[in-house]
Amino acid sequence: MADLDPAEKIKELSSTLASVEAVLDLDAKQREIEELREQSADPELWNDPGEAQKVTRRLANLESTVSKVGNIRRRLDDLSVLYELAASEDDADTLAEADSELDSLRGDIGELEVRTLLNGPYDEREALVTINSQAGGVDAADWAQMLQRMYLRWAERHGYPTEVYETSYAEEAGIKSTSFVVKAPFAYGTLRGEHGTHRLVRISPFDNQNRRQTSFAGVDVVPVVEQSDHIDIDESELRIDVYRSSGPGGQGVNTTDSAVRITHLPTGIVTSCQNERSQIQNRATAMSMLQAKLLERKRREERAELDELRGESVSSWGTQMRNYVLHPYQSVKDVRTGVESGNPGAILDGEIDTFIDAEIRWMRSQEAAEK
Template sequence: MNPDVATALKALDTTMSSIEAVIDVDRLKATIDDLSEQASAPDLWNDQAQAQQVTSRLSHAQAELKRVQDLRRRLDDTTVLFELADEDPSMAEEAQSELAAVSGEIETMEVRTLLSGEYDAREALVTIRSEAGGVDAADFAEMLLRMYLRWSERHGYATEVYDTSYAEEAGIKSATFQVKVPYAYGTLSVEQGTHRLVRISPFDNQGRRQTSFAGVEVAPVVETSDHVEIDEKDIRVDVYRSSGPGGQGVNTTDSAVRITHLPTGIVVSCQNERSQIQNRASAMAVLQSKLLERRRQEEKATMDALKDAGNSWGNQMRSYVLHPYQMVKDLRTNFEVGNPAAVFDGDIDAFIEAGIRWRRSAETADAH
């Protein structure tokens, strides 16, 4: 076997072993056994919310175990492929191709092991807002909304859009949605910040170049153990009719709910359910998540004496340039690609992985 190949395989084996240790395969198997027992209980569906949580966690744990085991088997098979290629050179190309594929997948899985923050394993609540730039910013905010929903779709992650506030001419003022998969918060939290778009404005009849901005907030979904208490006297609840693009009414009853948290000024809305009661419950859950993230941010600021690790909501973190050249560049990691169309279609894994590695290295540097 080629010495370079042998060295590469040995390095991948070491990385794979560290991944298996961090994920703790034995503990994962025990978790699956426990969740399988819960899922087979005859009274499981008496509490639908609890049942969905159990089945979702079981499905994710099973998928995680299968992914680790499949990757270990593929790595072992790749070693065998190279040994066979020593006897039959016609197999060398297949062996090299599989080595590249396995290497990429191990690198991606290694990034998951870097998600060890207090809330990283949670599902994510994402809010996108148009900022400076008028109608172009509203259009850009809608492009980002589609980008994240397409990213979720590509991975098979369930999403639920709680609220969309449409702008008058085009695009959206804001939107809030949940990504319903474990580790969505840890993964997407590196997307938090201000995104910037430079292009020839499709809304300018003189065809001038326009720079516009949109903000992305990411919060961990609240769980029952979080104790985020909200006093009724601290909130104002307004009901109104759901509206769609162009201001058209979506339904004829006042079922949409807007909750204002008076002490912080945080405003959340929900209009995706038919009943006012359901929308209020969803809006309260969104408010709790935002308050939890606010508390996390404040605790972090206190702990590192306001030292900035690049997570504040106002930080400009990525530029999307469509004119005079085509490029998307992350301003923290300097990772860039020359295909904005693919990025806007949800191809953002490389940006997310670079962001997670950058955050871990920043945290490590802060600790020393």
């Protein structure tokens, strides 16, 4: 679009937006909004808090989407007027303002276009993210904590609420593991491409000989479970441990054994929660996390079985997926999509949308090829 005049650029963006509007089917969404508003106004709905929450969350999501698309369409219409004003008055400041708005709209429409690809069965869900330090000793623990900060900063940039359920701190520095939820519509569909092993190469700040160190951390992303999800869990197959919550360096943050760790013995899946002061609340949250991980495990097993029946190799997105190099050069590169950045500082500060958008497109192309 670089060689086009502003009118042609606006025309192209308008065409892209029209395609997005068609895929989103705004008329159908508006009809559903009216139906959901009627449901939410019914006092009897609130006799079932789970169903009420589902209805209100769906309503808020639809209203947000319709409002956002309408706002972008209005901004695009206003942009033509702004360019005409800049031309008629030969005003450089107004022209610069119009060019800036054009760039902003291009990004917003591109984000909407990617959203239309999030049509998987769980893509609308909130996301439960777990990070574990892997090979690399204290550097790996530090790396796991850096990744936690990266995702929390990403969520903060977008205004997405987060809640850290559990963090297990390493002895010297960093963390052994952490689990947190991103409470936003489509958080799972947006972040599921981040699942896999993240590799860091740098001069170790923990090595007095300043040697280069390679360390690894694993990121697991699963959809948050809802009441409609059914996962049978045999209580006899669980080991439940209670312990005292602690902070960095073993500093006590609670005076009672309220933290809960649940181990699912058949699969070895472990979940824990220490963010509540009540042992009952922590146990409920840990059980919900376990259900989410078992649901995702079941989904992946079913997918693997289908691939095997088709005679195809089993897809695995859980391998090494991104390299972060801080020495001897500066680079972050996704090994699947090829997307690369020479500014790891910005990436580690949460500016990962370019990588996420490319992952979504890549996953959809992979899924389409497998059908």
